[in-house]
Amino acid sequence: MVCGLYKTIAAIHFEADEFQRLIQRQETVDAVRSSEREKLRMNEALMKLLLSLDSVPGVDPTVREARRKVSRRIVGLQEIVDAIVQEDVEGFWGGCGGGFGRDYWNDVMAEMEEGCVGREEVGNGEVFC
Numbered sequence: 001m002v003c004g005l006y007k008t009i010a011a012i013h014f015e016a017d018e019f020q021r022l023i024q025r026q027e028t029v030d031a032v033r034s035s036e037r038e039k040l041r042m043n044e045a046l047m048k049l050l051l052s053l054d055s056v057p058g059v060d061p062t063v064r065e066a067r068r069k070v071s072r073r074i075v076g077l078q079e080i081v082d083a084i085v086q087e088d089v090e091g092f093w094g095g096c097g098g099g100f101g102r103d104y105w106n107d108v109m110a111e112m113e114e115g116c117v118g119r120e121e122v123g124n125g126e127v128f129c
Helices: 002-023 026-034 036-054 061-086 101-114
Strands: 120-122 126-128
Touching (some): 002 026, 002 036, 026 061
């Protein structure tokens, strides 16, 4: 039973990885900035991942911890999407204005990785924090 729950969490973690790669693309940043609908679509997709994660019962302490770590990561991605919209375009990649850019991205990712005490291998060889 626990192995099946880990597989579900690993699948959600994999989808979060896909969203992370998508959010890092300049095309996505431009689309989110120019369209409220695109921002809403991204936030809804991330919320769907969180709801999928909530459906995994926390019967085991290790399952609860894995859910918590993936959940924090998804929330971090939501914060990044929100931050993209709030920053000015010229400051995005760390220009004169500081901006969201790579420094902010690196800070958020470092904070999410700090929350990962150790990496765990799950079921079919996928690894997540």
